[in-house]
Structure formats: structure tokens, C-alpha cells
Amino acid sequence: MRKQRTASTQAGRVAKLLGLVALVGLAATGCSGDEVLRFGWPVGVTAEADRMRDLWTWSVVAALAIGVIVWALILWPVIAHRKRGDELPRQFQYNHGLEWIYTGVPVIIVVVLFAFTTSAQNFVNAETRDPDVTVDVLASQWNWSFGYIDVKGFQGSKGSAPVAPDGEMVRTVGNPAEIPMLVLPVNKRIEYRLHSKDVIHSFFVPEFHFKRDVFPFPEKNNQDSTFQNTIDRTGSFVGRCAELCGTYHSQMNFEVRVLPDDVFTQYVQLRTQTNPQTNRPYTAPEALAKLNCGELCTPHAVTTTPFNTDRTARNPSG
Numbered sequence: 001m002r003k004q005r006t007a008s009t010q011a012g013r014v015a016k017l018l019g020l021v022a023l024v025g026l027a028a029t030g031c032s033g034d035e036v037l038r039f040g041w042p043v044g045v046t047a048e049a050d051r052m053r054d055l056w057t058w059s060v061v062a063a064l065a066i067g068v069i070v071w072a073l074i075l076w077p078v079i080a081h082r083k084r085g086d087e088l089p090r091q092f093q094y095n096h097g098l099e100w101i102y103t104g105v106p107v108i109i110v111v112v113l114f115a116f117t118t119s120a121q122n123f124v125n126a127e128t129r130d131p132d133v134t135v136d137v138l139a140s141q142w143n144w145s146f147g148y149i150d151v152k153g154f155q156g157s158k159g160s161a162p163v164a165p166d167g168e169m170v171r172t173v174g175n176p177a178e179i180p181m182l183v184l185p186v187n188k189r190i191e192y193r194l195h196s197k198d199v200i201h202s203f204f205v206p207e208f209h210f211k212r213d214v215f216p217f218p219e220k221n222n223q224d225s226t227f228q229n230t231i232d233r234t235g236s237f238v239g240r241c242a243e244l245c246g247t248y249h250s251q252m253n254f255e256v257r258v259l260p261d262d263v264f265t266q267y268v269q270l271r272t273q274t275n276p277q278t279n280r281p282y283t284a285p286e287a288l289a290k291l292n293c294g295e296l297c298t299p300h301a302v303t304t305t306p307f308n309t310d311r312t313a314r315n316p317s318g
């Protein structure tokens, strides 16, 4: 009896110690409640991102809860039932009830996780028939080019070769002085049509909580190179290539600039006009500078901060 009491007192002490360690660990990170529940993910800027964040948060919470139960089931026999003599303790094998539980519970967990994952995936992959803006995303070693399929009457259609001849689509192409910039309107349905000139790349915007591989045309094996989303706030977001694609893969970054709808309309109109100062069509930074809409139109892209687009500074061996 005394032995049992001692064991339960020790288990209580260990539980208190573990609780204290968890509390200090949580407090010492300096994270807010929302940050803790994001478990390392950035703040999402699309409804799709929020849905995936919910799935991620609750999956981690479920995994932690199961982890705590498993740790307790390991620690409890280690502490409370450690060897106390040579006498063999009572044996519990062939307990069918227990076997049903530890087979059935994991199956239920997998089914529940599968259901929630499928539901989130269907929501993220959903596409409307008539998106507000359709952008052609062309990846190449080691650059991005973004075109507006609806601008200048280009008749692109899903499934057809998406590369428009030069001049038919307003395009933004990165160069050593300008990061490639994808300018989009806020709260509008955007369709992204992805394709590559050469090897496989991957279109990744951390704030979208989403990336999709970008394959050379034509599509094979029923791959879906199109996706849609709606960005719910204005701002400037970093995009990256997330598929190792060669020497300068790490510098294959881009920027997503999200503007109010009316400013975006003016932006696209400017991009179809000639800049009297250069006698060439307005580039993305020139058009943003002309729009003069404060911080939102500040042409981050003419500097390379925080990006480094300098392809000449490194030696050829990379």
C-alpha cells in the first residue's frame, strides 16, 4: 500500500514537472496565442490558406493530444511499475478488449484525418468558371514571367498552348535590376495558369500556404497546372521557386503585389500605354510609380531588397 502511494506521489511530481516545463517552454518563446496555434506557419492571405491553416492547427493539436497520451502510457509503467523484485508480475497478454481498442482507435483517427484533409483539399482546388483575372505564369531557369491573359484581347483558353506571342499579352519579366512582380487585385477571383519553358519549377507563395509544381508544356498524366484563389488583403508578398531547378534556383524569387481593385485597373491600363519618358510601354515599377498610391505602389521591385537578383555576382560553378 505504501509502495503504491509512493509511486503515485512520484507520478504526480513528474506530471507537475512536465507541466511546468511545457508552460515555461510556451512562455519563453514569446509567441502570442494566435502564433502558437499557427505552429510556425505565416499569416495566410487567402480563404484557401485559412482553411489549410485550420486543418494544420487541428491536426497538430490532435497529434499533440495523442502524443501526450502515448508519453503518459510509456512513463506510467516506467515509473509506477518498475522492477521491484524477482517475482514475475501479473501478465496481461491476449486481452482482446484492449486489442480492439488499440486497433480501432487509430483506424478512426486515420478516417477522421482523411475526411478533413479531403474536404480542405476540395475547397483549395475548387475553381470557378469565370475568374475575374487570369494570369499566365511562365517559369524558366531562373526567372518568372507573369502575363495577363485577359488584357489586349488575348484569347487564351484552358488546355491550349498558353504561351502568347510577344506583344499579345501584357507581361512582367524579371531582370537583374527588377524582381519579377505579379500585380493582382484584392478580393477578386484569380486564376493562375502555370507552365515552364524548361525544367520543373514550383510556384510557392508562403502567405498563400500553397505551392504547385510548374511543368513544361504540354501537360502530362492529367496534372492540373491551374489553380485559383482570392487574396483578402492588399500588400506585398514574397514568392519563391520551391523545386530545385539548377544553379540559381535560390534566387528565383518573385513578388506578389496586391492592390485595391480600382488601382489595379489603372495599373493594367497603364501597362498597355507608352511611357512618354522612355518611349516604351510602362514597366511594372514605372506604372506603380505613376499611380502614386503610397506604400502600396512603392516600387520595391526596382531595388533587389530583400531579394538578390544579381546573376553576375556568383561564379559559374554557383
Ligand SMILES: [Cu+2]
Pocket: 139, 140, 142, 200, 201, 202, 241, 242, 243, 244, 245, 249, 252
Ligand atoms: Cu525553379
